[in-house]
Amino acid sequence: MTRVRFAPSPTGNLHIGSVRTALFNWVFAKKSKGTLVLRIEDTDLERSKPEFEANILEGLHWLGLDFDEGPHVGGNYGPYRQSERIGLGVYQRVADEFLAKKLAYYAFETSEELDKERLDAEAKSLPYVYSRNSLKLTEAEVSEKLASGMPYVIRFRIPDGRGAVVTNDLIRGPVSFEADLLGDFVILKSDGTPTYNFAVVVDDIAMEITHVIRGEDHISNTPRQELLYEAIGAKAPEFAHLPIILGPDRSKLSKRHGAQSVSEYRDQGYLPDALVNYLSLLGWSPKDTRELLSKDELVAIFEIHQISKSGAIFDIEKLNWMNAHYIRPLSPFVLLDLVRPFLNDKQKAVFESKYTQETQLTILELVKDSLTVLPDINREVSIFTDSYDEYLEQYNGLEPGHLPMEVIRKFRDWVTQISAEIYEIDIDAVIDEILVETKLGKGKVMRPIRMACTGRASGPLLSRVLSLLGRDCLLERLKRF
Template identity: 40%
Template sequence: MSSKISSHPRVRFAPSPTGYLHVGGARTALYNYLYAKKNGGEFILRIEDTDEARSTQESLRGVVDDLVWLGLMWDEGVDPVTLKDVGPNGPYRQSERLGIYKEIADKLLKDGKAYYCFMTEAEIEKQKEEAKANGSFAHLQSPYQDWPLEKALERLKTGDKAVVRYKTKGLEKDYIFTDLVRGEVKFPSDMVGDFVLLRSDGMPVYNFCCVVDDHLMKITHVFRAEEHLPNTLRQLMIYEAMNWAVPEFGHMALILDEDRQKLSKRKGAVACGQLKDEGYLASAVLNFIALLGWSDPQGRELLSVEDMKQVFDISRLNPSGAIFDRVKFKWMHTMHLRALPNADLWKAIQPFLAREHMELPQDPAWQGKSLDLFKPYMETLADAIELYRPLNDKAYVILPEAEETLKWEPTKAVLASWKNLVQAHPSDYMTEEEFLKLQDEVKNQTGAKGKHLFMPIRVAVIGKPHGAELKTLVPLMKKSSLVSRAEQALAKA
């Protein structure tokens, strides 16, 4: 069993399209991507879709779209648009490789390293119950283990169904390998019994197709979550039986929530697609998950993908579980968001503003000015919705909560004075300083002060007596818009 495949790195991310892309999966993809890019290798996307009942085209589309959103583009695998194969080592979807698995299984059967097992579920269950009753945890003992292949093939001709099992008999030894994250790992061979390679319907199980694909796709390094560590023993046995070179393995610690439990949806968004919908930037997501189990040699916390590519080193992966601290994630995201140039940030918030059908000025100078004012109040891109909503003339309505303010005795005079002063303003927009001066002039003209001054003006600007700071909003609003809103408020006063 050879231990070195090639000095040229080839790594893979192999999701199952049975649901969304979890941030843990995204971190695995990121580490593989960074290793390939840092070392001049290839990053392959393989789709492990042999679970026919749970794999869906919709999930595959979602996983691929999430990887594209994150910018983790692969060198070989399914095309991000058509989902067709791109690369010399396809097919890249396991459901399309069944003939390949059958061929390898046939070789193992012929060499006497695997056998057809005709045991029924009832027989397997009975053996388990008997072992349990005897206080034993012995592995399955198949009566078909030593059947000649010809005898098994004759029985198959009668229509009986059989799984193909790997024969562990005679493998009394320790399987030892150096994990790139955990150091030396030792598995005694008797940890597993005769395990299934092909189900009775011909569908391969995970450990078998994983080894076959990694070998045929020339994978040199397998970086995956620690929950896959127990699978490695079965995989090493298959590599040995086929006399194939073994890739280097690195098993990464799980991502945990604040209670040190495996991260799950119960504590908030853990799906990349959901984070995107909630207004998180891909750059911040990548920065945050990169540091969940890896550290920058310079101790930096804010990193771009380009920064990571330059310094990524597997030796800095931590075998201990990493906490997904949502408070820190929010802080890191805010830093990324505020570092974006205004033109890029405006482009990023467009899907969120479009979702609310907002009609806003197309002038880049206005857009930049609005972002200068609003950026400090934004934690996510979705925050732009409520910040910009008051600026959308079509959304202006006087809400029921303004009724009391509109009935106050000074309100009509305040609104009339406000409207006339705005109308007389010499330019289309006013500065914050000009707004404050104008507000003081309303006070001088009407004698209104405190809430009797500020709340009617706020109704005339945003349709309600409480809410956004007017000194922030008014400089972004055209004179004609302010006059039209004041007239609507006056009509109700």
Template identity: 40%
Template sequence: ERLHLYASYAKELLNAGHAYYCFCSIAQLDADRQSAIAEGRPTQYAGTCRRLTRDQTDARIAAGERPAIRFRVPEDREVAFEDVVRGEVRFQTDIIGDPVIVRADGHPAYNFAVVIDDALMEVTHVVRGEDHISNTPRQILLYEALGFTPPAFAHLALVLGPDHSPLSKRHGATSVAEFRAKGYLPEALTNYLALIGWSPGHGDELLPIDELARRFSLEGVGHSAGVFDEEKLAWVNRHYLKMADPIRIAELAVPYFNEAGVQMAPSSRGFEFLASAMPMATGSVDRLDQVPSRLAFLFDYDPEAALRDERVGGEMRDAGAQAVVRALAEELAAAPRLDRERFRATANAVKARTGQKAKALFHPIRVALTGRAEGPELDLAIPAIDGGADLPGDAGIPKILGCRERAAAFVEALEGAS
């Protein structure tokens, strides 16, 4: 829809002698390129059609040939500009060559279209990767020929992968959507990306976006390429997971639970429960997609499977561990649901009955009530289990077996295994 606009500016350049028609075929251009390589010359356009007269071009167009349009780069000139990041940059026009600005099919080339678009939008700063720096002299010459004021240019060092090659898909996720799908928060990705090739100063790294924007300046951007380190991104993300509103994290985590096979559609009450459980996850995971596995003990309890685990089964053959589990089941049989204080009181009662303490007391309790040898602090995990067990059916959360029921089931499984 903008082709007519580019065509009008191309005609302006043609009329002013800043551009000319080029009839060279792809085969001819390839032959010229190969010849230049063989002779050790720059692989730029040889200028074949630059010397055609107006009558010659008119005749060829009238005969049905469809030419491209090339920009006539001034000869024996130096193009200099002040790069905001790199300082003064200079190019000699004899190494640039005459670029195509409009292809034979009427479509504009990138360097031509972007100059017109940026000029008409009154763009003041062009910030881009250093791989575009060679385009800049061509664009500056086009700005001048069209009577536009060039913007300020700032060329940033490229972002590299861990192997110090340019970051690409082979290094893993490279799009915002991919990082979102992996469970990174937008504020974490923004914060981390801002740190690649730039420092906010004062030894700071973790800053909200408003503060990053306040401190940022192009003049402070480094010249050296930055390395994209996903481990560092994960560290930043963990910080923001801890800082975020638990309700928000609960809402964001639901799709990951569903993907992990824990189907849920929480109501407001369900979200309140999930939010209360989130600190057990956000304190020890790097991404949202790791939350379901961290909280799996809530929804997946299988004492028989736990006892088949070599570490758990070996521990539970110990008479002291068995005594702890049986005493726990007896203490919980008629007890109300556990909060933190009731759990501590129960643990003390089991300690008094069995004489076990420290790891010999709490590890069998962990195994019996979570079905796992490792996990979050019991002061957090146990109240979460019993809080989930009392959820109403319409909370939209999968059924959670309470501590009383778990202890009884574990004793039954223990007796069945012996």
């Protein structure tokens, strides 16, 4: 039975890079009909915050990435928060066992002393490896220090002469590290909580994780974890390290590259399916050339070996294209709900009071092809919500040249003699008439009318726009010509 996990630490909002890791774990789980576990790695008590955990949960839910086990859904392999496992004494127990077997030892250096060690090594341009000074202590000395209440950590002892630690990465093939260069790393901090490498291994064993799919930034942790598995006597899971997501400057995607959390993308009006689809193509590609893929299709054709090894730059342009692609086939009815939260107050007030829901839907149908992200709706809908002053502003912003007044007058005269509602087909008919009478080209007739009536040089289908605007609005605007 395949069991995979996504293990974010709640020290920030759900990051776009984490999402991709979550996505590949999700797809892999579905593909192999296995179980997907969410584990919150909140052992950094300082930086972990409940609101970040909430943001992560929210984001995953919004994206439609559902988990089989986790703090929010339960499961038989809990607790699903590392902090809660600490209380159970699990890590302490394993560490004590290591201590008893001399696989680990107490260390008493202060962080200042360790900083000095590092600085010295750097000054001599030597690779830094922990000095093992505490390993040289006699048992009596250790007992004495412990008895005196001196703060201590527990360090894992890298086995002497262990040689190369080789991980057979599912994506990269064999990756090898010299054990001697690893240094005896801390497994239990002075406050009794486990460090990342230790907690991960203990948890993954406890949760019977079979495949660890995570970011490439964890690749150098892998040999330490392999060693811990050996020490515990457990079989290590398969590892797969995904290429990292880069900013436009080729460095790891971070704050300075702009939006990086899922909630920001949501707030900017990206659709979850578009985001998922785009992310799925960042570092992975199907065997054929299809690119627009639903989550189900993704699961159907996903192949972990098709994941590429090199880092991928996050390309907002392609995401934009994809988002527009996902907006286009939506029904106006669905779109209305999606778009409503993005209407600004003024636009919303006018739009909803001026037009019936049916008309609102007609307008959405008319403009939806022009949307890249949801907030674009404000720009599109403004054609229909402009007040007279706003219309004038729009108009003055243009360089209309001289409008053929003959066309405008003819059109205005026609509108003037209409007594009731204006219909699209009638508008088309008048325009045809004007075309014949003036012997001008379509562009020469329709463009001026559009400009005179909407203040804009372009927009959706003219006759439909004008009929939606209505007789009174058109008259008010046309009477100044």
